[in-house]
Amino acid sequence: MRKKIVWLLVSVMLLSAVAFGGCGKKEVTAESLVKEANENMEKAKSYAGDMDMQMSMNISSEGVAMDMDMGMKGTIEYTAEPEIFHMKGTMDMSLLGLSMDMDIYSQVEDDKAIVYMGMMDEWMKSETEVDESNMQELYTIAGDGKDMTLAEETEKIDDREVYVLTTTITGEEFEEIMGVMEGMTEGIDEMNWSDVQANVTMKIYKDTVLPASVSIEMSDSGEGIESEGVTVKFNSISVVMNYTDFDSVDSITIPEEALAAQSVDSGDILDEEESILESEVSETETEAQ
Template identity: 75%
Template structure:
């Protein structure tokens, strides 16, 4: 009798442990990870990271075609109170053998967003209505996570373990998020990504459930985009944003020379690049 009672008690204890252990665990899904990452980012006061944007395209005009690569790389930092985004980077264009340093600050003030850009030792500022999304919160490209696929295995970024989520988004969604792409494409005229699709990879730190990196890759724009007689076909567009540190920045100070800069738009700053590009196309046409 004692042996039967002992076995019964042991069975009950094992069964209870299994049941209670199972109740304490929640299934990790793409949707739950994105939801938690969004909630955690709402609590973050600042972050720092780096950005790499690359574009490969073919440009043709009056039967003359040429390939061109453009790139923007740099470090980024962002604070939530006040809402300021800062990027210190380099803009490059291989067709013109050009590399240009760029310093950009964007501050949200009420219902408007003020951007200050320093290129060619000249500060210019522009103002526009606040829009949802932006370079600093590319992680929101994941939406609610319902359309994302969670990889079975985690990966490592440095010594940290990360979850890997993937999905496909429309060109319209990409265009809404990447408003800062305008700095790279201003000299090519109005660029419409709405007919394209993008492959998205979101990585989330396992320990903190905060975004680790977001990469967006687009390729083959079909018939291309025509503007003022110039046809642009994108071979490949790649954007990678890495989130390296959280809550390590106390504040971001916009330089006085930026605050006192004349108002204008980014197009006026990039006017010289546009002239150089048009000159390069004209010289290529003449050579042929």
């Protein structure tokens, strides 16, 4: 009898250990990771990182075609209080070897975003309505995570383990993202993106459950943009945003010369950018002669 009681107690203890041992384990899914990462981003006071956007396009006119690559790389930083986003980088165009430094600040006040853009020692200021689909919140492209696939194996970024999630987005969703980057994608709203799909990869730090990177890759845009006999077709577009540090940026100071800049409409900024690019092209052509 005593032996039976002992074995009964041992059995109960083993079953309890198995049962309670599994209670503390939470199943990791793409949906749960995205949900937690978004919640943690909402709590983050600041972050820093970098962005890399590359485009490859084909330009044709009257039977003559040429390829051109265009890219923008830069560092990014963001603070939640006050809500300011800052990107400093360089825009490059393979055509004639053009390169131009850019400095961009965006500060949210109430329901408006004031954007300060500096190029070639000139500053411009514009005001737009706050749009949730902005660059600093590119990580939200994952949505609720229900349509994402979680890789079986983790990867490492600078010795830190990361989960890898993938999905595809429709041309309409891709167009919304590209619309945020008006400075590089002027006229992009004229394209038909209905048949386009883009691959999205999101990596999340395992230790903090915060975004490590978000990348969007699209190849072959289908129909191009035709204007005044010139057709522009995008062969590929790549956008990569890396989040390298959180809660380390104490503050972001907008330069006095930017604050004092004359206010212009968003459309005027695009016209000014085009004028500056044309000026750069003319100077480069003159130097080449």
